[in-house]
Amino acid sequence: MITRLGRWIGKHLMLTLGILVLVYMYIPNMIVALMSFNDSSQSRNLYQFQSFTWDNWLNPCEPQGMCESLRVSISIGLLATLVATAIGTLAAFALVRHRFEGRSTANLMIFLPMATPEIVMGSSLLALFVAAGFGGQLGFWTILIAHIMFCISFVVVTVRSRLAGLDSNLEKAAMDLYANEWQTFWRITFPLVFPGILSAALLAFSLSFDDFIITNLNSGTTVTFPMFVWGAAQRGVPMQVNVIGTLMFILALAIVIGGEVAARRRAKGKAAAL
Amino acid sequence: MDSLQRVFGKNAAYWLIGPAALWLAVFFAFPMLSLLTTSLSDPAGSPITGYTLTWRVQNYIEVLGDYWPYMMRSLLYAGIATLLCLVLGYVLAYAIAFKAGRWKTVMLVLVIAPFFTSFLVRTLSWKLILADNGFIVNTLQTLHILGEDGRLLATPFAVIMGLTYNFLPFTILPLYTSLEKIDPKLNEAAADLYASPFQRFTKIVWPLSLPGVVGGTLLTFIPATGDYINASLLGSPNTQMVGNKIQQLFTTANDYPHAAALSVLLMAIIVGMVLVYVRRAGTEELL
Numbered sequence: 001m002i003t004r005l006g007r008w009i010g011k012h013l014m015l016t017l018g019i020l021v022l023v024y025m026y027i028p029n030m031i032v033a034l035m036s037f038n039d040s041s042q043s044r045n046l047y048q049f050q051s052f053t054w055d056n057w058l059n060p061c062e063p064q065g066m067c068e069s070l071r072v073s074i075s076i077g078l079l080a081t082l083v084a085t086a087i088g089t090l091a092a093f094a095l096v097r098h099r100f101e102g103r104s105t106a107n108l109m110i111f112l113p114m115a116t117p118e119i120v121m122g123s124s125l126l127a128l129f130v131a132a133g134f135g136g137q138l139g140f141w142t143i144l145i146a147h148i149m150f151c152i153s154f155v156v157v158t159v160r161s162r163l164a165g166l167d168s169n170l171e172k173a174a175m176d177l178y179a180n181e182w183q184t185f186w187r188i189t190f191p192l193v194f195p196g197i198l199s200a201a202l203l204a205f206s207l208s209f210d211d212f213i214i215t216n217l218n219s220g221t222t223v224t225f226p227m228f229v230w231g232a233a234q235r236g237v238p239m240q241v242n243v244i245g246t247l248m249f250i251l252a253l254a255i256v257i258g259g260e261v262a263a264r265r266r267a268k269g270k271a272a273a274l
Numbered sequence: 275m276d277s278l279q280r281v282f283g284k285n286a287a288y289w290l291i292g293p294a295a296l297w298l299a300v301f302f303a304f305p306m307l308s309l310l311t312t313s314l315s316d317p318a319g320s321p322i323t324g325y326t327l328t329w330r331v332q333n334y335i336e337v338l339g340d341y342w343p344y345m346m347r348s349l350l351y352a353g354i355a356t357l358l359c360l361v362l363g364y365v366l367a368y369a370i371a372f373k374a375g376r377w378k379t380v381m382l383v384l385v386i387a388p389f390f391t392s393f394l395v396r397t398l399s400w401k402l403i404l405a406d407n408g409f410i411v412n413t414l415q416t417l418h419i420l421g422e423d424g425r426l427l428a429t430p431f432a433v434i435m436g437l438t439y440n441f442l443p444f445t446i447l448p449l450y451t452s453l454e455k456i457d458p459k460l461n462e463a464a465a466d467l468y469a470s471p472f473q474r475f476t477k478i479v480w481p482l483s484l485p486g487v488v489g490g491t492l493l494t495f496i497p498a499t500g501d502y503i504n505a506s507l508l509g510s511p512n513t514q515m516v517g518n519k520i521q522q523l524f525t526t527a528n529d530y531p532h533a534a535a536l537s538v539l540l541m542a543i544i545v546g547m548v549l550v551y552v553r554r555a556g557t558e559e560l561l
Contacts, residue, residue, distance in 0.1 A: 018369025021362050022384055025442060029388050031399035087293035094290035106291050109298050115492065116302075117500025117544065119517045123524055123537045124309035125301065130530065131308050135321040149301040152294050210393045212503060213517070217524055229394040233507060237398060245395040252390035256383050 029249060036242035056239045060247075063238035069228035070244060076140065076224065077208040080147035085201045088155025089193075095156070096163040113153045121150060122214035129218065138220030146214050151204040158203060162196025198259065206252070313534035321528055333535040341519050341536055345543070348515040351430065351505075352498035355437035356445075359494045360487065362438070363445035367486070368479075371453035385446050397436055397507050404432050404508070428510035436504035441497060445490040452486030453479070488555045496544055516540055 039053035061067035094100070095107065113121065125146050129135060134142065170192070174184045212226040219227060229241055313333055315325035370381045388396065403410060404426040414420035426432050456479060464474045480487075502517030516536065523533035 012373075014365065014369050015373040018366045018373070018381075021366040021442075022381065024362070025385070025388055025439070027403065028396040028399040028439070029391050031402055032391055032395055035399065035402070087297060090290040091294035094287045098287035098290070100287035100291075103287075106295055109295060109303065113298065113302050115496055115548070117496055117517070117540065119500040119502070119520050120309070120537050120541045121302065121305075123520060123533060124305035126524060127312040127530065127534055128301075128305035128308035130321050131312065131324060133324065135324070145301055149297060152297060156294065206389050210389070212394060213501075213521075216521070226392060226394050229392060229398070233394070233398060241392075241395055241398075245391040249387065249391040253383075253387055256387070260379065260383070 032242045032245045032249075035239055036246050038239050038242075040239050056243050060240050060243045063232070063240050065223065066225075066228055066238065066240060066244075069223045069225045072140070072222060073209055073225040076144050076147055077205045079144055080151055080208040081201050081204040083148045084151035084155050084204045085197060088152045088200065088204075089159050089197055091152070092156045092159035092163055096160055110153050110156050113150055114157075118150075118211075118213040119217075122146070122217035125149070125214070126217045138218055139222040142218045142220070143215050143222060143224065146218050147208040147211060150211070150214065151207055154203050154207060155200040158200035159193065159196045162193055166192055195259070195263065202252070202255065209248075309534050309538060312530050313538045315531045315534075317529055317531045319530075321530060325531055330531070333531050334539065337532050337535045337539060341516065344514060344516045344519050345540070347513070348499050348517065348540075349543070349547075351434050351437060351513075351515060352495050352501075355434050355441065355498050356491050356495040358434070358438040359442050359445040360491055363442055363449050363490060364483075364487075367446050367449035367453050370450055371456075372458065382450070385443055385450075389443065393440065394503065394507075397440065397503060400432070400436055400439065400508055401427060404435075427508065428513070430509070430513050432508040433505050433513045433515075436508045437498045437501060440501075440504060441494040444493040444497070448489035448493060449483065449486040452483045452489075456482045484555060488552060492548060492551075496548070499544060500540060 034049060036056055037052050037054070038049050039051045039055065091106070091110070095103065095110075125142075126138075129138060129142055166189075171184050171188050174188045179187065210226060211224075212230060215224055216227060216230070223231070225244070229237070232238060232241065311327050312325055314327060314329050314331065315333075316328045316330055317325075317333070319325035366385070370378055370385075374381050402408065405411065406425050406427060411420060411424075411426055414426075415422060415424065420426070460478050460482075461474055464478055469477065499515075500517050502515055502521055505513050505515045505518055520533050520536050520540070523529045523536065527533075
């Protein structure tokens with residue numbers, strides 16, 4: 001009786017503590033959402049809640065340069081995601097499905113960027129660009145090159161774990177049933193790996209969109225959204241920054257939840273068909 | 275797989291790994307060499323004209339003399355933040371892996387979701403939470419935990435707290451991955467054999483979660499050591515870390531050779547510490 005009671009408390013104690021940690025992780029998000037409704041027209045320098053307003057949501061692009069920086073961040077984010085996801089996915093296939101000479105070197109090369117502080121990666125790229133004579137041409141393209149570089153590793157790791165968990169018997173079965181290589185790949189392998197590719201792409205976009213340290217060193221005069229926020233932090237942050245933060249959060253959550261619901265519905269449909 | 279093998283021919287693996295390997299070689303490995311040569315170059319030069327390699331080892335000695343307190347502070351702050359992340363992260367990862375039941379996926383998504391609100395914007399909001407006239411400071415002052423003119427913002431506490439907050443998900447995910455693999459039956463068996471909950475944790479769960487502990491602490495400690503955003507936004511000039519200095523040397527002082535030397539030094543210290551740590555934890559196979 002006592003041990004059962006102890007176990008019951010123990011079980012819920014850990015869950016309660018875990019939820020408390022989650023709450024801690026969400027305090028800033030709640031503040032960001034709250035501040036997006038803050039009327040800061042009286043005093044821009046005071047970063048505290050003054051009075052409620054819809055204005056920030058109705059005129060999100062009011063702060064000069066903010067939406068331009070957002071456009072830059074989104075274009076770099078999309079391009080970096082596209083390239084990094086494509087070549088990272090190919091690399092993941094090579095690492096899981098093939099034994100080749102240099103495989104462990106390739107693995108190390110993929111792992112190292114994740115184990116290098118951003119400031120070191122950013123400064124080494126800058127040193128390269130300057131040494132190669134591109135010191136005066138830093139901007140959109142140098143940022144894009146850098147972002148693709150640090151996204152690749154995360155894409156490989158994400159897709160690789162999905163691919164490693166795949167049952168290769170499914171592919172063998174398809175081949176036994178006279179599917180050719182392309183049919184097997186597009187009808188069996190790709191759909192099964194696709195969720196992994198999708199989460200890798202989502203991760204790559206968020207890493208690119210959010211990066212500050214590497215971008216700041218290699219940006220020249222180009223301003224991305226995090227750089228706009230950084231610059232604004234020295235002067236007084238426009239409240240619209242919080243609108244963008246909240247909007248991105250809702251959008252990402254919608255994508256993740258939408259994907260989960262779709263996957264469950266498909267699983268249910270398949271179960272019903274059986 | 276055979277299907278890909280047929281399409282790409284015998285060298286399929288190299289065609290597949292090629293683009294990623296090439297990109298990382300040119301824009302990750304090669305720049306490291308560039309950083310190394312810059313760090314040994316004559317500081318008399320400019321980012322536009324470039325620097326000449328003179329094997330000037332003094333750069334390192336000068337940088338070490340000038341900035342070692344920043345280096346030590348970075349390691350200290352990052353170390354404390356990593357320990358805090360480990361404690362908080364372990365609790366949450368354990369709860370998700372063993373106690374969340376059908377809420378597992380939801381909780382896991384919730385761990386990653388804050389990522390999508392810009393990291394800088396979230397860090398700025400801590401400025402508000404820890405503000406001098408804010409709720410937390412006022413409460414602590416009423417309780418006499420904090421002196422009347424005591425503050426949280428612009429103290430080492432704020433910086434360490436910011437680091438802990440920002441890198442917590444990096445600790446949680448590897449921890450969760452290795453905790454999730456533990457068979458609950460092992461715990462049940464130990465309980466049947468009269469192991470106390472504490473014994474079950476120290477003899478079963480903790481040792482089996484070690485790969486996650488090592489992975490998670492590394493993924494937290496390494497970026498935290500190089501970070502300067504928390505120190506800049508939440509700290510004061512007295513809490514600056516080595517990242518602040520590297521960034522200043524590059525962007526405001528335009529002194530690339532010294533900046534590069536400091537950067538190489540940071541990387542060397544981190545690699546050294548990681549190797550010792552991984553050896554001692556007995557998890558070499560992680561690398």
